[in-house]
Amino acid sequence: MNVEIKTLKKFTPKEFTLISGLPGIAYIGKLSVEYLVQQLKAEQVAEIYSKYFPPYTLIKKDGVVELLKNELFQYKDNNKDLAFLSGNAQAFSPEGQFEVVEAILDWGVAHGLKKIYSIAAFASDKTIKNPIVYGTSTDSKLLEDFKKLGVVPLEEGVIVGENGLIMGLAKKKNIPAVCLLGETKGYQTPTGQYLIDAKAAKEVIGVLTKILDLKVNMNPLDKQAKDMDEIIAKMTEVERHIKNQIAQNTKRPSYVT
Numbered sequence: 001m002n003v004e005i006k007t008l009k010k011f012t013p014k015e016f017t018l019i020s021g022l023p024g025i026a027y028i029g030k031l032s033v034e035y036l037v038q039q040l041k042a043e044q045v046a047e048i049y050s051k052y053f054p055p056y057t058l059i060k061k062d063g064v065v066e067l068l069k070n071e072l073f074q075y076k077d078n079n080k081d082l083a084f085l086s087g088n089a090q091a092f093s094p095e096g097q098f099e100v101v102e103a104i105l106d107w108g109v110a111h112g113l114k115k116i117y118s119i120a121a122f123a124s125d126k127t128i129k130n131p132i133v134y135g136t137s138t139d140s141k142l143l144e145d146f147k148k149l150g151v152v153p154l155e156e157g158v159i160v161g162e163n164g165l166i167m168g169l170a171k172k173k174n175i176p177a178v179c180l181l182g183e184t185k186g187y188q189t190p191t192g193q194y195l196i197d198a199k200a201a202k203e204v205i206g207v208l209t210k211i212l213d214l215k216v217n218m219n220p221l222d223k224q225a226k227d228m229d230e231i232i233a234k235m236t237e238v239e240r241h242i243k244n245q246i247a248q249n250t251k252r253p254s255y256v257t
Helices: 025-040 094-110 140-147 162-172 198-212 219-249
Strands: 003-007 016-020 043-050 057-059 065-067 070-076 081-087 113-123 133-137 177-184
Touching: 003 094, 016 025, 016 162, 025 070, 025 081, 025 113, 025 177, 025 198, 043 094, 070 094, 094 113, 094 162, 113 162, 113 198, 133 140, 133 198, 140 177, 140 198, 162 177, 177 198, 198 219
Parallel strands: 016 081, 016 113, 113 177
Antiparallel strands: 003 043, 043 070, 057 065, 070 081, 133 177
16 A cells, blocks of 8 residues: 555544645744644644655654654644644655655545645845745635745745645535745755754744634744754854865965066
């Protein structure tokens, strides 16, 4: 079986909204969803495994290994049912991404899926002080409420990976969907690992909690954003110093004849 959705807890809403955020640039989608899961104390209802996930296992702090996977969580109150999708991997190949997303959507439709909010990153090369939240949708009318919250509609471009693909495949199945993209510089470590952009994630979460009428404590995220700003500032200073050193070392000596 290429994709396996393993049920952990009974999930039988009349209908529900899915909030999806898988690992990507600056981990904005993953952080946003996992932060909401933690703050809302959402319960895990399923695990998703696939042969299309990268071929390695993770070793946890207790020394036990586990396969890469996606996870589904449920949050329920008196007037809403929400499901959250996140995980530690996206499918490795285009074919795999299509199959994984199709399986998730089929599972969703079978359980009453009515709307999707996907979270992704908008990579920018400019200096960002206050990240903008951009938006796109399967129907331009869906963006109207978000525009009132300061979301800037995208007029062109692409959304790479499952965070974007879920939008296109949802439209094919006539499921309304909106993608919120947090603006980020996409800082990377010397080994190519993205730094988590908590500030961009906070802006996206702020929009989502308003549209979904959720009460969430943002203080822990504020601290994480502040800590990350300090790390980025130090990295930027080191990078500037290295560039200056390289520039000085490559200057050609002048000769007088």
